[in-house]
Amino acid sequence: MGRPRYLWGAAAAAVAALSAALVFQGVPGESPDSARSDGKPGPVTTQSRTVALPTAERGTRAALKQQDTKPFSMLGITWADPSVRVTGTIEARTRATGSGQWSTWLRLDGDSGQGESTARRGGTEPAWVGPSDGVEVRVTAGGRSSGRLPAGLRLDMIDPGEGATGGMEPAAFVADPTETSSATADPGEPTPSDTAASETATTTEPSDSSTPTTPAPTTSAPTGATQTPTTSAPTSTSASPRATAPTAPPSTAPRPAITSRAGWGADESISPEEPGYLPGGKIKAVVVHHTAESNAYTCAEAPAVVRGVYAYHVKQLKWKDIGYNFLVDKCGTVYEGRKGGVDRPVMGAHAFGFNSETTGISVLGTYTDVAPSQAAMVSVARIAAWKLGQYGVNPTSTTTLTAGADGTNYFRKSWAAGAQLSFPTIHGHRDGYNTQCPGDSLYAKLPTLRAWAAGPVAGLTIKSVSGGVSGTTYYTKAGVTVGWAATTPSSLITKYELLVDGKTAATTAGTATSAKATLAVGTHKVQVRATHQSGRTALSPAATVVVETTAPSFTTKPSLALRTGTVHTTAVPLKLTWKATDSAALKQVRLTAPVAVTYGPTVTASDRTAKSGVATTWSMTATDQAGNTATASVARTPVVLQETSAVKSGTWASKSSTSYLGGKSYSSSSKNAALTWTFTGRSVAWVVSRAATSGQAYVYVDGVKTATVDLKSSTTKYRDAIWTKSWSTSAKHTVKIVVVGTSGRPAVTTDGIVYLK
Secondary structure, three states: OOOOOEOOOOOOOEOOOOEEOEEEEEEOOEOOOOEOOOOOEOOEOEEEEEEEOOEEOOOOEEEEEEEEEEEEEEEEEEEOOOOEOOOOEEEEEEEEOOOOOEOOOEEEOOOOOOOOOOOOOEEOOOEEEEEEEEEEEEEEOOOOOOOOOOOOOEEEEEEOOOOOOOOOOOOOEEEOHHHHHHOEOOOOOOOOOOOOOOOOOEEOOOOOOOOOOOOOOOOOOOOOOOOOOOOOOOOOOOOOOOOOOOOOOOOOOOOOOOEOOOOOOOOHHHOOOOOEEOOOOOOOEEEEEEOOOOOOOOOOOHHHHHHHHHHHHHHHOOOOOOOOOEEEOOOOOEEEOOOOOOOOOEOOOOOOOOHHHEEEEEEOOOOOOOOOOHHHHHHHHHHHHHHHHOOOOOOOOEEEEEOOOOEEOOOOOEEOOOOEEEEEOEEEHHHOOOOOOOOHHHHHOHHHHHHHHHOOOOOOEEEEEOOEEEOOEEEEOOEEEEEEEOOOOHHHEEEEEEEEOOEEEEEEEOOOOEEEEEOOOEEEEEEEEEEEOOOOEEEOOOEEEEEOOOOOEEEEEEEEEEOOEEOEOOEEEEEEEEEEEOOOOEEEEEEEEOOOEEEOOOOOEEEEEEOOOOOEEEEEEEEEOOOOEEEEEEEEOEEEEEHHHOEEEOOOEEEEOOOOHHHEEEEEOOOOOEEEEEEEEEEEEEEEEEOOOOOEEEEEEOOEEEEEEEOOOOOOEEEEEEEEEEEEEEEEEEEEEEEOOOOOOOOEEEEEEEEEO
């Protein structure tokens, strides 16, 4: 923003005195809480104060020690020659009103980067510091030995009129006494000259408005120098169309909400000159800026920040109006900048050399290291889309601009006046001028801004479909709720459509994230279509949705059998088995009683336990991915038959221990000693005690030898169900165990049997 600047190279004249003078500039207007008789907001008073910064050490340094002052919220450093650029270090810090805490040092860019043919002073960008009543400044020239600070260096402080304002008393500032020996004087403010590089603007009613000048510093702080603000009648925030004013063409994008100049309290009396318009009447590109000031302002303070920038541009730098066409705060509020009509191609002063073909949008704050908020990003994208849409310009394309002046950009590319240069239609200030603006973090977001402004909606994807999912296929009974997401902010989206097999099944607002539809039985392709505010559409990847109403089935009904393991009267080991299938996709099988357990679709068995002597019903539910269900159950009673229930043959000894079922067991080492149990059931288990000295036994079922069981165990075990057998139906059976009489370990100890009925 601004004409090319050059390092100040000449030494300034010596100062006439060691003290700097504070100068007040009252800006007529009303307080923020005032209103006109018609109920509309009126202009807000802003006031500025200045203090000269005499240089020292052969013009290479300037400083202002900590000083008290009347409240202000914005500051900048300015100098006499608007063509000069300070390449050294400019820093300031302030004391917060109320808390009395001093801020950290704030570094200011040595070039405001803006150009206006009426400019009377050069300066830094204004910096918002919040309500303050103390200030300290230090300025150092660039590293070259020939470098000098510019003449007329001064601190400018602005009170943007947060509350009711009245007369302001001056506060004295004293230059650093250690630097006074070589101090130089402000030679005054030279009248700017119109160079061949100046850009031409057409105006509705050209007039030669005289611009007030800032009084030259005096040798002592003035007393009673305050000018009493006067109230001026508010003026229109947008110029009315006149014979030479361009028309306001319609746009392909919707107009976002814009806070008018009256809305942020602009005092039109300080910038009475008529607005100018682009010579060609067409905006070809948008230049994105930041105001290079603090990000610590609140949403409520943002209008005051805008007023401060306005006052700084007009009263301190002597421009005819605020330089930017639009300003956006971090909360996403858009403010009308330079007057002339937000819907017309107003000539701004934001990108010197390229003002005549562009519009400028500046985000309040500094975005060198901090990323801009999404709210601000969205508003910049919406303004850019609307303005470019008025002239049929694609926000993601490039355009050719004609340089109105010699220039060099941030990337060290140089050109001469009249050069034809290619720019993205949305680009950063640094692309056309040697400045860091709009900051690295905001500059890195420009591709995103272009995509948001142009459309279509990006990152559109289906996130969920009600019902079940198996792999990449969704299942439902009929009604379906589809959820989606997109990376493009919702305020840039006109609508969403839920498509089923290519046809619209539901339409929602751009803020929605889901929609419902009813589908017929069968397989469907479901997509979401998003319409960007530009009218461009985007389709999500398709999701396959199967609608089915057929319930799953238990091809193998639930069944129980005894299994091996330790037997307790309250926990008899069982195995539950089943098999469920579905015509589409089985989701799960759930045991609902006597306990709740969920199994995957491929699981067909589970080890369980049950209390002996108690009839227990085992209930199961199979569920498919669509939500259809089927149920089945089985009821069984585990029964313990003690050893005393058996018919004995041979010699058996009774043993007592709490480790045995019922506290007793039978033991025998006699070969062919036998025990026989008779029961009616469908599953049986033999329960024994085991040790390293235990022997073997034959097992006969219904008179037929079916197994030889070895009871030997490296560890001692009690109530061990060591052998089981099951049948498909319940019937009367006999189980007989016979002692083998194994050499060296003939003993067999048995607790009895367990069967299911």
